[in-house]
Amino acid sequence: MIDRETVEHVAHLARLKVTDEEISRFTGQLSQILEHMEKMKALDVNHVPPTFHVLEEMVNVMRGDTRREPLSQEDALNMAPDPAPPYFRVPKVIELGVDQ
């Protein structure tokens, strides 16, 4: 049900490095999970209202639009591995820019 390509694709999307052995293992495990889901689909749940959130008993928890003191720039940047004040510095990302 789940093939190796799918496992590789999902691992890539999550930026996970997986070995060949792990790909085989996860292919089997993920297939089992989906097979189990297929079995559950056979149940008649017509009389059960759908669960659309894990917190259904709790709704509309909100805060007022009031300010709280932000972190200082120094504190914020100090938590990063490679700050370049006043910015966070990250490895070069593909620019959402224009191909010349």
Next chain:
Amino acid sequence: MGVYEAVIGLEVHAELNTDTKIFCGCPTRFGQEPNTQVCPVCLGLPGVLPVLNQAALHKALKAALALNCHINQWSRFDRKNYFYPDLPKNYQISQYDLPLAEHGYLEIEIDGKKKRVGIKRVHLEEDAGKLLHEDTGGTRDRFSMVDYNRTGVPLIEIVSEPDIRSPEEAKEYLENLKTILQYIDVSDCKMEEGSLRCDANISLRPAGSKTYGTRTELKNLNSFRAVYRALAFEIKRQSEVLDSGGAVEQETLAWDDARGVTVKLRGKEEAHDYRYFPEPDLTPLQITEEILSGIKEGMPELPQQRKDRYMRELGLSAYDATVLTRSKTLSDFLDDACRLGAEPKAAANWLMGDIMRILNAEDKGIEDTPLSPGHLVEMLSLIDDGVISGKIAKTVLEEMLFTGKTPNVIVREKGLLQISDASALRTVVEQVVKDNPKVVDDYRSGKEKALGFLVGQVMKHTKGKANPQMVNSILKEVLDG
């Protein structure tokens, strides 16, 4: 060339003008020192809990109602997962299959013809940070810089149905949308500051066809003019591809405003595999009748209603009413002036004429000037009472716009009182007649136009202050008598 119909949909992001971010108490002020409006929640540090800002929800609902949407009774947030450093959490909190609102419409008018553009959905989400790719000290080849001040600013995404058929309609849709959002005070809608952003998608199909062609997505549209030009360019480009027997490729293009062309965009990898799932850290939303009626009560007059009122109650033409209501501050100004006793048509004419001309030249809104409705009313009554002429009023108005002084003070300081003293005017008229014998002869030999020249000379001698009606009658007296 074949005859094609353009099928256009617009996706607009508007930053809500709340004081604080959508899920934390950080300020949303624009233009602050980088990374000074951030906290553990919006930086996505481990163990934090986002809590929804009630003002953001209410403003989003207000926008959805103003766009005639159906509000979903149940709604929730979802995580949209992708790795890009403008998102510190590696996901954006957004809404997927249960958005706040759906199935609305926005009315536009082109050449007097009204048309409804469907609104597919309105949902709430958080804004992302800003990446800087430009040279920041010789390291640009290896690094990108990130400012997270904007991360977590509340956004509404407004997605239109593919009901738009031309660049003109797209521009009109955006103008109307912006006006509505400003009237209901949910967004500043400043494209230059990024508080209003627009993406477009466009495909062509043979005129009369009901199926859709392959579409392209257009990004980097930084002004309404850019939207218009980019769509016009794409229509031409796609037509040429189809005419030559080719097929339009489904792709994302960026508008290059300087060169006036669309170009291929290198995008986020696998951009459409977002693996949405419900955000477990935020409670579901139940939008009750009680919440909705509170928001409906606070709903101000919308642009269309105001336009109708101007035509009905103030007797303005459809064109004038449209121009005036396009800016909330301008039409608020007119309403205030009328409340203070201004004759509506006169006030509207001054607003649409000299005032808008100066504002446009200065690239300002009326709220950026010291001019007050009370001052305009005072100026109008000075004209009515014959204290100043309409021509002098133009000078007075300009001074009012730039200095904020009252018209009475300006008239006194600059000595602009209209000359309505008959004997003083007669002296000037006699002098002008004496100085221009040839023109006087022309007039007497039947050239009525010569009179205009003589009136002009009198106005010139009095620096425009002469009462024009009196000059006319005295001139005729002197010439014909």
